[in-house]
Amino acid sequence: MKDNIILEKSYAFAIRIVKLYQFLSQEKKEFVLSKQILRSGTSIGANVEEAVGGISKREFRAKMSIAYKESRETDYWLRLLKDTEIIEEKLFNSLYQENKELLKILCKIIKSSEN
Numbered sequence: 001m002k003d004n005i006i007l008e009k010s011y012a013f014a015i016r017i018v019k020l021y022q023f024l025s026q027e028k029k030e031f032v033l034s035k036q037i038l039r040s041g042t043s044i045g046a047n048v049e050e051a052v053g054g055i056s057k058r059e060f061r062a063k064m065s066i067a068y069k070e071s072r073e074t075d076y077w078l079r080l081l082k083d084t085e086i087i088e089e090k091l092f093n094s095l096y097q098e099n100k101e102l103l104k105i106l107c108k109i110i111k112s113s114e115n
Contacts, residue, residue, distance in 0.1 A: 017041030
């Protein structure tokens, strides 16, 4: 099986989100927003994984659409964490750009699977 870029990138992003959660909960003692971003940020890859294993084109599109929505939600939590000064700008920029890349890829996959 050839490399699947969205599987790889969403998994790598989930690892970074888990580490962010650990930092937020252990160092910043932030428990509410940290759980929100943990859920949405790791859900992206989980839904991509389910989409790849889907049994129909419709199921594939549905799971990729959920992954896209979870990525949008993650975008929101990242901005909120930055704007409330819970995370530094440098960390935000890195995660935000990585998530934007996921959004672009997911959008292209969803659009191309409509045909």
